[in-house]
Amino acid sequence: MVNLPNLASPSECLGCMLCADVCPKKAITIKEDNNGYWLPYVDSSICVGCHACERKCQKVRKPVLVNKCEQPLKGWCIEDDIRRQSASGGIFSAIAINMLHKHHAIVYGATLQDNKVYHISIENEADLHMLQGSKYIQSNTAGIYCNVKVHLNKGRFVVFSGTPCQINALKTYLGKDYDNLLTIDLICHGVISNTIFKRHIEKNNIGEVLTFRDKSLGWGKDVFFKIKKEGVITVDTNWRHNFFYHTFQLETCTRNSCYDCPFCKPLRVSDITIGDYWAAKRTDEYNPLGISTILPNTPKGLKAMAECDNIESSPVDWLSTIKPNPRLFTARPLFRKFACGKYIGFFYRFFPNVIVDNILGVWYSKRNILFLPWLKYIQHVKQQYETQYQQKLKKSMKN
Numbered sequence: 001m002v003n004l005p006n007l008a009s010p011s012e013c014l015g016c017m018l019c020a021d022v023c024p025k026k027a028i029t030i031k032e033d034n035n036g037y038w039l040p041y042v043d044s045s046i047c048v049g050c051h052a053c054e055r056k057c058q059k060v061r062k063p064v065l066v067n068k069c070e071q072p073l074k075g076w077c078i079e080d081d082i083r084r085q086s087a088s089g090g091i092f093s094a095i096a097i098n099m100l101h102k103h104h105a106i107v108y109g110a111t112l113q114d115n116k117v118y119h120i121s122i123e124n125e126a127d128l129h130m131l132q133g134s135k136y137i138q139s140n141t142a143g144i145y146c147n148v149k150v151h152l153n154k155g156r157f158v159v160f161s162g163t164p165c166q167i168n169a170l171k172t173y174l175g176k177d178y179d180n181l182l183t184i185d186l187i188c189h190g191v192i193s194n195t196i197f198k199r200h201i202e203k204n205n206i207g208e209v210l211t212f213r214d215k216s217l218g219w220g221k222d223v224f225f226k227i228k229k230e231g232v233i234t235v236d237t238n239w240r241h242n243f244f245y246h247t248f249q250l251e252t253c254t255r256n257s258c259y260d261c262p263f264c265k266p267l268r269v270s271d272i273t274i275g276d277y278w279a280a281k282r283t284d285e286y287n288p289l290g291i292s293t294i295l296p297n298t299p300k301g302l303k304a305m306a307e308c309d310n311i312e313s314s315p316v317d318w319l320s321t322i323k324p325n326p327r328l329f330t331a332r333p334l335f336r337k338f339a340c341g342k343y344i345g346f347f348y349r350f351f352p353n354v355i356v357d358n359i360l361g362v363w364y365s366k367r368n369i370l371f372l373p374w375l376k377y378i379q380h381v382k383q384q385y386e387t388q389y390q391q392k393l394k395k396s397m398k399n
Helices: 018-022 052-060 080-085 091-103 125-130 144-153 164-174 194-203 243-250 256-260 299-307 318-322 333-337 341-350 353-360 366-398
Strands: 028-032 038-042 073-077 106-113 116-122 158-162 181-186 208-211 226-229 232-235 272-276 292-296 311-315
Touching (some): 018 028, 018 052, 018 144, 052 164, 091 181, 091 272, 091 299, 091 311, 106 125, 106 144, 106 208, 116 125, 144 164, 158 164, 164 181, 181 299, 194 341, 194 353, 243 353, 256 333, 292 299, 333 366, 341 353, 353 366
Parallel strands (some): 106 158, 158 181
Antiparallel strands (some): 028 038, 272 292
């Protein structure tokens, strides 16, 4: 009788999919559970009980973070077309273009195609559009870490972009540092259930989602999908239709492990961390094309930034960087008080969709006033978190 591996429980699993790549017998497959989250499933008829996956799983969930940015930056790509097609200031695209041209790099990142998000690699600038823009559901990385290692061992320069847990999974899989690897992680808000994304598509009769954020109204006002519906490309700016973002912003259906993410710290796992520079949103420096936060965390990251002559950047202080980006500083375990992720499948199976939609994605409207107490409770918990966060931040800045 094979002693099967003891992998992370569904509530602890990061969804990084490292275990599937580690398995020498390909006994682990990644599937969505009833609530729409990626989870590993072990085939007991194939597993030989080597526990390689278990050892890597334990390591990836307890990261040792040592990379520290000495000087945060704000910046943007100087090419407006690139910046316009990117989620914030186009920094990932600018770095990718430089690495493609100067190092003949292979660039890995998440793509959204056919309403699915998964990691791919590109080798020329013409394909960069497939990696641009934010994706708010978890990317399928099964098989990607193996592929990266093959190219690294052949001497190819690799740029790998992903969430912090995906970067850590890649590094854990590789087992050593590579001079020809540049890692870029995102200031991650946490990933939402795939079921919510599918429900949004069904609810609004969407054919295909093209982007999660569209900048036609300007950066910071881009909380609407660009979609293809009956062959017509459009942006649905009707707030009542925006079920996905109601749920995303409320954080009722975030992956459970994201509420207590071990990567929400100033110390980082990657060479460069990027995200939105929200400190500029309501100031004179606001630009509708977007501005990025940039954290060069390692000498390799600093070198990569120095090579990029298509980026305009300037130093900023830590407070303006962290204050509007709390995920750079602390996780949000308090939000588990209203988390509904483990009930999504049950809710949609046994209750009318419209009722469930208002539980998971409740927002203030006379149309759903019966759910107002629930919304007020969520807002109360979030205010508690905000007070604790500001106190913790103030104390940290004094030290």
